[in-house]
Amino acid sequence: MKFKNLLLAAMPILFVSITSCSNDDDNVETFNYTVPATYTFERNAVTSVDYSGQSSRLLMLDEMGKYFSTAAANGTVADDSVLSEMYINTNNRFAGTGLNTSGKQLKDKTASSKDYFSLYLGGGSTVEQVSVRDLFEAQFDNGEAASQGPTAAAGVAGVYLDGSSKRLFAANGLEPQQVLLKGMMGACFLDQICNNYLSLNKLDEGTNKTDNTAKILVSGKSYTTMEHAWDEAYGYIYGADNLTVTPNTFKFWSSYINQVNADTDFNTLKADIDLAFRKGRAAIVANDYAVRNAQIDVIKAKLAMVPAVRAVFYLQEGKGKLATDNGAKAFHALSEAYGFIMSLRYTNKPGTNSPYFSKTEVDTMLASMLSGTNGLWAIDTLGAKLDTISTQIATKFGFTVAQAATVN
Template identity: 25%
Template sequence: MKKSLLAMLIAAGAMQAGATSYEFDVTLKGYQGDATSSVSYSGQIARHALHNSLKKVVSQGDEAVMLQYLSGTEDGRKLLDPASKDGFAIKQSSIDELSKGKNLVSSAYDGVITGWPGNPTGQELLEQLVAQAAQSNQGYDPVNGYDYIQLVSKFAMGAVFYNKAVNHYLEEKLEADQHPNNEAYKAGVPYTGKEHVWDEAFGYFGAPAHGLELTPEEVVQITKQNPEYFAKADANGDGVVDLKSEMAYAHAYYAASIDASAGTNYFHTIMQAFVDGRQLISDAKGERLTDAQRSELKAYAATIATAWQQVIAEAAFKYAGSVYSDLEKIAAVEEAHGDVSKSFRNYVKHWGELKGFALALEAAGRDLGNAQAGLDRLIGFSPVLFGDMQVVAQDGQGGFVQASSGSMQEYKLNMIKVQNLLAQSFDLKAKLKDKTGGMSDVLKQIDAAGQSAEND
């Protein structure tokens, strides 16, 4: 009873404090149209759909199809994911129904990515990964240890969504001379400059508009299109899930997934800051924001950027733990003289997720200092392969150069160091699949094998 009363009081307080859903009326002075909502981020949702669909086709090996979703802008592209299934109907079935003429690569980070051979820009790396995926076996390259499905997906989320939101809309676009709040974003639209700037950042996070009304587990199950959670997704009760406002994507999903597993609060922290910031803009009633208002708005933006970065770092931390476990399984299977192909495939998949998220941290144009150099060196350009080899460079013709590296046992130690580095550098809270307590055991295993571990 006490818990129920407390929950009611908290809910009532939230209602009094402001909006609980990302829905806001028109405030633009002089607007003559019939729109009642000032919220618009359909272009960002189109890019989420492009990303999801690209991930689907990477395993098909058809570069032309992959490029339709990476860099194409043509009409008629089918929406491959999310798509309707039994018990979970989706309103849209094409990219055009979300927004026309959008692609991923033109919005990707154009700075240098040091964690990949050749130091490509983020845009170049996405194009390279797609070209290399087309030469692989259904997105899998066992020779160099690459799972392109994971590398393309995890890096694209960082290079496009995270980068554009925190390095563009929540930073430079909040300055006074950028899209002021007392002017329309462009002629004929029902929203002000600052309203739309904030909306575009929110769209890239990928949360349902009613995200504050959902638990992390509900957000996770909505993303997975679990029919048992359809009613939770269908906020307006019209019988279909509108991808523009009722679906969860990308880092919103990962934030909720971490929270559901660890009891942290990343998803709601980010969602609340987005809603509160948008409420602040709406409360200005179409007037130019004062310096004090912009200062408060920048504080919300900083909360979002910090927690969003932590979500990506938490995901990298988790997959470093998965890579560690995979290496243990490979060693056990080898010792039993079994078939290591399945264990190696899982190892490559999890490494792709680790590397993709680590590269995503670079893709916001933010100085990570020693953390970036440490992640690059500890993770390397590929997993450690059989024969103690690792990719060290590209050959200039789209291939990779391998050289001798430490052993897989030493690479386990690297994964512990990666977790320590991420936890300390980004003040992580969840730390799922934490292997940092096993360092002494790994060192003993290395010593027993007569190996020396370099202390990067």
């Protein structure tokens, strides 16, 4: 598969001149540089962009999700030990080229950012880190139990036939696959983007700024450490997009950015995020750290809108289906909402270095969803809870529930 960093080298470049002031000292320095029309950056005619590790992790999660789907469709066991081995990338469990030998895994990047989970920097706790990793491991157990169970019912893990698709539900009605996919998008990918690779604690760590200003490259590479960190943040969004097929395929955050952007209420989101990544990378090359920092704020704010909007959308979609099959028809959407709500804990509000919703607030919303007898199956009281959570999220981000509910 050819990824976006390889493909874009052949695309035309739009030249935009930017003038700004350096924030390194009291002296005003003017830079004139170009922002490419695509995420294409080269040094000595060689690409200086590399996010192969991020591509690997995105594809690993994609295969883990498909493992659940295949087990449900074929009536086979979703073996929790296989999923656990995929999580830490051992015993050659992946089919994708190079994944087994990539040296990459998902578990060690789950809840591991510098800003939120580095004890040295006073971030989150190892207790929380262990807890969220255990939560994903629990989805492997839930998937295995459901794959061997009867028809899913209140308090009973099993299989639910949703149209032509079969889905695995835990005893509380949550779909383990969706909790894993959407939750990992937050706890791994979003956390790494906003709280690690776009953190000044990472970008400016040690001699990074001095080295970038002097253009001292990583040994054997065509990029500086700071350039590479920025590219790795970019890769956690776009690293598994495939633009060599028709129609193009988009994965995880890239796909959901497109979905939110498709609504007229949020139709500048995609362009805003894309431009901020390109402008910030160009600013790094030009040693313009003030512009770089401004783009970090744009990316963090705009990207946080995606799980917020999608959480409300799926909460409302699920609410609309509660009357079907004793509520089971709604549980796929509600499980997606559950995972996106989890992701809100890993957002980063510019100027605060804190999430838009704290861990306690997120945990309270999640607990509310499952607070009835047998979790989601308590459909008589669930609808009101979904509305309350929807309003809480929408109000925090400055949109209405109705606006988010219309996103396809």
